[in-house]
Amino acid sequence: MTPRQFRITASILGGAAIWEVAARLFAESALVIVPISDVARAFVRLAASGTLGRDVVVSSIEFGGGFALAALVGIVAGLWMAVSATFRDLMYPWVSAFNSMPVVAVSPLLIIAFGIGLASKIAVVFLVSVFTILINTLAGAENTDANLVDAARAYGASRLQIFLKVVLPSAMPYIVAGLRLGVARGLIGIVVGEMFGAQAGVGHLIMTSGEVFATADLYVGVLLLAVAGILTTEALEWLEVRLAPWRVSVLSEPNRKAARRGQ
Amino acid sequence: MASSSASLETRNVTKYFVRRDQVKTEALRDINLSFGNHEFVAIVGASGCGKTTFLRMLGGLIAPSSGSILFNGKEIVGPGNDRGFVFQADSLFPWRTVMSNVILGLEIQGKPLSESRELAQRYIALVGLRGFENHYPHELSGGMRQRVNLARALCINPSLLLMDEPFAALDAQTREIMQAELLRIWNEQRKAVVFITHQIDEAVFLADRVIVFSARPGTVRDIIEIDLPRPRDMTIKRSDKFIQYVDRIWKLIEEEVRQSVLRPS
Numbered sequence: 272m273t274p275r276q277f278r279i280t281a282s283i284l285g286g287a288a289i290w291e292v293a294a295r296l297f298a299e300s301a302l303v304i305v306p307i308s309d310v311a312r313a314f315v316r317l318a319a320s321g322t323l324g325r326d327v328v329v330s331s332i333e334f335g336g337g338f339a340l341a342a343l344v345g346i347v348a349g350l351w352m353a354v355s356a357t358f359r360d361l362m363y364p365w366v367s368a369f370n371s372m373p374v375v376a377v378s379p380l381l382i383i384a385f386g387i388g389l390a391s392k393i394a395v396v397f398l399v400s401v402f403t404i405l406i407n408t409l410a411g412a413e414n415t416d417a418n419l420v421d422a423a424r425a426y427g428a429s430r431l432q433i434f435l436k437v438v439l440p441s442a443m444p445y446i447v448a449g450l451r452l453g454v455a456r457g458l459i460g461i462v463v464g465e466m467f468g469a470q471a472g473v474g475h476l477i478m479t480s481g482e483v484f485a486t487a488d489l490y491v492g493v494l495l496l497a498v499a500g501i502l503t504t505e506a507l508e509w510l511e512v513r514l515a516p517w518r519v520s521v522l523s524e525p526n527r528k529a530a531r532r533g534q
Numbered sequence: 535m536a537s538s539s540a541s542l543e544t545r546n547v548t549k550y551f552v553r554r555d556q557v558k559t560e561a562l563r564d565i566n567l568s569f570g571n572h573e574f575v576a577i578v579g580a581s582g583c584g585k586t587t588f589l590r591m592l593g594g595l596i597a598p599s600s601g602s603i604l605f606n607g608k609e610i611v612g613p614g615n616d617r618g619f620v621f622q623a624d625s626l627f628p629w630r631t632v633m634s635n636v637i638l639g640l641e642i643q644g645k646p647l648s649e650s651r652e653l654a655q656r657y658i659a660l661v662g663l664r665g666f667e668n669h670y671p672h673e674l675s676g677g678m679r680q681r682v683n684l685a686r687a688l689c690i691n692p693s694l695l696l697m698d699e700p701f702a703a704l705d706a707q708t709r710e711i712m713q714a715e716l717l718r719i720w721n722e723q724r725k726a727v728v729f730i731t732h733q734i735d736e737a738v739f740l741a742d743r744v745i746v747f748s749a750r751p752g753t754v755r756d757i758i759e760i761d762l763p764r765p766r767d768m769t770i771k772r773s774d775k776f777i778q779y780v781d782r783i784w785k786l787i788e789e790e791v792r793q794s795v796l797r798p799s
């Protein structure tokens with residue numbers, strides 16, 4: 272174990288210990304906070320009964336489906352807007368309207384339109400994350416260095432080659448950043464979507480547990496969401512290393528340290 | 535390495551730019567020049583004299599408003615593999631390694647990768663960057679980046695090299711070294727070169743002929759043959775003859791440089 276891994280592990284265990292002790296000593300009501308050991312027991316119980324597994328699978332499908340669709344549409348439309356002024360002008364008012372609107376507010380409508388099954392949640396996740404991805408992609412493509420376009424042109428590049436060899440790689444770090452922001456929004460989308468009407472899912476678990484004051488079960492759902500957020504962020508960091516290695520090395524060790532310190 | 539011959543001629547080349555408020559700015563007026571085979575020509579002038587615009591027209595990146603540019607007897611209508619462009623600013627692709635940057639031109643032409651790499655290897659060695667093939671541009675110094683820039687242009691084996699103030703962003707010492715390096719490489723390759731610079735001593739040191747542009751609209755003010763022996767090394771910069779050339783060119787543009795310093799751009 273490296274010193275870094277050791278400190279991180281120590282921090283997690285320490286946090287859990289403080290939670291446990293604080294909940295046992297100070298909590299007036301088991302409705303607001305319960306010891307983490309109770310949460311762990313609830314986790315085992317829910318997992319053994321099979322409902323937790325089903326909740327996780329359902330939410331994963333909703334998130335995966337909605338997010339994959341949002342990534343595909345967001346990236347393609349963003350790039351298309353960057354290369355076609357006509358398409359950009361046609362899309363612009365709608366994109367900026369939807370992006371500045373709290374899209375989760377329309378989730379009840381989506382539940383009515385698509386029912387309480389998977390489709391409505393996929394629609395919610397899609398809608399809350401697609402515009403972030405699209406706008407980042409567009410910004411990245413539009414930020415393409417004119418000097419690089421000139422260089423490609425001077426070597427005889429066609430429009431398609433300029434797009435593939437200059438615009439797309441330039442936009443890549445922005446696209447990855449858009450995906451990261453989209454992940455965070457998508458996770459919110461799942462919970463909100465499932466709260467308005469669902470038969471299963473992590474958000475559904477949180478909602479129903481809250482309604483019957485099963486606080487330990489509620490925390491199981493919340494912690495699962497936190498873990499999902501961490502895992503997807505790590506996955507996107509892994510993706511960034513592959514898609515934009517020059518960016519990662521630009522963010523060299525001192526910068527990364529500063530970034531980790533939140534400076 | 536085979537060096538091909540080039541002949542370049544401009545006939546009454548004039549260039550206007552139309553600004554957003556519809557005001558026409560004349561950047562260049564009636565440029566009539568011819569460039570010889572294997573000749574190293576430098577163009578100097580006050581900033582805003584249209585020298586970069588002129589080079590971009592030679593490269594086919596922009597078209598003249600009137601007049602024509604003939605290269606090997608054919609009119610230039612766009613970029614071509616017969617001309618290699620070395621840019622002023624950092625025009626290396628940050629996501630590409632040195633090797634991958636150098637083969638850009640061949641890649642665009644659709645040459646097979648293994649063949650391109652082999653060729654690029656030779657030019658990377660020629661510019662003195664052997665061992666840095668897998669480095670990214672941000673890992674290189676300014677001087678090294680401009681070596682890559684040069685290797686990228688040489689790699690398509692052009693008969694004409696167009697260089698747009700390639701050493702302007704370098705510090706004084708690095709610039710001196712790069713000038714000497716450029717002459718060494720030019721000695722091996724013997725391409726025709728059109729070299730834009732605002733440094734008079736750089737122009738005199740490198741070129742067979744220095745073309746002096748007047749300020750906007752740019753016109754050819756004078757053409758000065760540089761009769762200094764080759765191969766040249768840096769000690770030549772302290773010779774009387776060299777200093778006389780520099781003084782003479784400076785006097786030609788002094789007044790305009792003074793004005794351009796005071797004029798908002």
